[in-house]
Amino acid sequence: MKLVLQILGGFLVFSGLFWSLQGAGIIMWPAESFMLAQDQWILYGLITAAVGALLIWLARRRA
16 A cells, blocks of 8 residues: 555656646647646646645655
């Protein structure tokens, strides 16, 4: 279970940061993405990344 939480958490952190950078207009790929330069995706991405970081933290606390 610990490994599953760490993998899921890592995926969420990566995805959330990617969405945030797309929303900020820093990553403009893929060109047809609806998230590009849309401010709300910065917030959605940061929330997703925070949930992922929390899962990783919880997994590391488990004995």
